Amino acid sequence: MKNIMIATFDMEVGGVERSLISMLENFDYKNYAVDLMLYSHQGDFLKLISDKVNLLGEIPQYTTFRKSIKEILKDKKYSLGLSRILSKIIADILGQIKKVEEPGYYQMQLMWKYALPFLPEVSKQYDVAISYLWPHYFVAEKINAKKKIAWIHTDFSTVETDIKMDLKMWKKFDYIVAVSEACKTAFLEKYTELENKVVVIENITSPDFIREMAKEKVENSMLKDNRFKIVTVARLSHAKGIDNAVRALKILKEKGYQNIAWYVVGYGGDESLIKDLIKESKLMDSFILLGKKTNPYPYMKEADLYVQPSRYEGKAVTVGEAQILSKPVMITNYATAHSQVKDGLNGCITELSVEGIATGIERLYKDSEKRNILINNCNNTNFSNSNELEKLYQIVN
Template identity: 75%
Template sequence: MKTVLISSFDMEVGGVERSLISMLDHFNYENYAVDLMLYRHQGEFLELLNKKTNLLNEIPQYTTFRKSISEVFKDKQISIGFSRIFSKIHAELVGKFKGMSEPGYYQMQLMWKYVLPFLPKLDKEYDVAISYLWPHYFVAEKVKAKKKIAWIHTDYSTIETDINLDLRMWNKFDYIAAVSEACKSSFLKKYGELENKVIVIENITSPEFIREMAKEKVDNPMMKDNRFKIVTVARLSHAKGIDNAVKALKKLKEKGYYDIAWYVVGYGGDEAMIKDLIKESKLDDSFVLLGKKTNPYPFMNETDLYVQPSRYEGKAVTVGEAQILSKPVLITNYTTAKSQVKDGFDGYITDLSITGLVSGIEKLYKSQEIRDRLINHCRNTNFSNKSQLEKLYHIVN
């Protein structure tokens, strides 16, 4: 029996975590013994883990990554705490000097670079070790395995990082698994010399599971709302463009579309900023933040239109899930958008801007015929892709 290690941060509610749950549900446990290394045993999705997956014990040093610096010092991880402070100062200085719009990714890189000497290695050797979420330094530096695979879920051409530092890490892997062809293509724009390592393994989806979960009875204010309902399921972060969604709805109201309500399922660091923006835009009664939901599918099921207003994506899990539920989908034209939907067939791609969102929503709001066409094409498409795991088994063997 082959041994497999998969590592990730935690099991908080998110698209990457949902795709990991789905992959673990469909794994061939007769041929593979799977260990899961979560840096922190935290998050609502923990209870959804397949019982055949062996969850390794927490290691104190690794639990620090999503804690505040003050919490790290309280945990008496003094060396890691000072490394975090140093990486924060370093990233802020370089970010200002280079005019980085979002230095957070660079700061995370530096954090791993500086804390690596204080992180223990795993004793066990594996046939294959998979790092499921960037940055991939744990599997690159602290795990012994015959083969190593790093998963990529986002558009790396849009992320500001130290490329040389990244390349040293990527070169520790035998394979880099992109979740779509477009995700692979955008990655290679930045790291062209890694072309021989990059393969495509799509996120594993289970239409049966999603449709069943959508039937769950939940407290859902959308069921009592007779307006035209838009839903977005996403983290409240810069990448997901929720701020642009608020601005787009404001413009739609100014154009006289008073009966549109926009519901967002999710949480994240931009929550306070988005709430302020909603208040300033006088949209308190029509742009509704529903917060974190373990099961977003009943909310998706009530929508008239699913919108993904992202600035960048690898392949948005939630868009595929909305299509599985036969909902008309509108996405912005981020770099990998054309791998996500066939424009005009099972979704609609609009310009990546506030104006683009306004015109796209306006078009689909006005045309029941277009929405019905998108719905029917989704209804007649088989979105199951369990066969993608065969690519992984082929690498392991």
């Protein structure tokens, strides 16, 4: 039996975490013993971890990655606190010099680089160590394993990273797993010399589990809302484009479409910015933030249209889940969009802009026949793909 360790940040509600839960649900525990290392034991998905997985105890130094600088200093972890302050200052300066829209990726790289000397190693020897979420410095530097695998869930052509720093880290891995072909292509445009390491393994989806979860009874005024309901499940962050969604709904209201309500399930750093934008756009009764939900599926099930207004994605887990629930889906034309949706068949792809989102919704709102075609095509598709795990077992062995 092979010993595998999988490492990630925590089990907060998110697409990456949901895909990990599905993978662990479908894993072959007859042949593999799986240890799960969470830097922090927090998040509503903790209770969904398969009982066949051995959840390792927290290591105090690693819990700091989800804490504020103030909390770290309060915990007397001064070296880690100072490394965080330094990474923030340098990332902000680099961001201004290079005019980077989102210097957070630089900051995360630097945060790990400066923190590494103060982080303990894990003593157990593993056959395989899997780092499930970038940045992968923990598995690269602090785990003793015969084989190392790193997962990529994002479109790397859209994020600003220090390529030289990342390359040193990537080279410590035997394999890099991309969640879609488009994700792999975008990654290799940036890191061409890693071509022989990259394989594609799609996020594991579990249609029976999703359909079962969608039956859960929830109390919400959304269920009594008779308007045309758009639903989005996403982090409230720049990447997910929820600000563009608010602006698009404003355009539709100004055009006279008063019968549309947009519900967003999720939470994140941009919440206050988005709330201000909703207020400013006078959309308080029609653009509704439902907040964090461990089970988003009953809300998805209520959608007349599922919309993903993202600026970039690797492969949006939620889009696949909406398709499993036979919802008409519309996504923006981010770089990896065509690897997720066959335009006009199992969803629609619209221009990545505020006007593009508004136009795409208007078309589908007016064309119930088109929506029915999308619904029927999703109904007739088998979205189960647990066989993707065979690809993982092949590289593990």
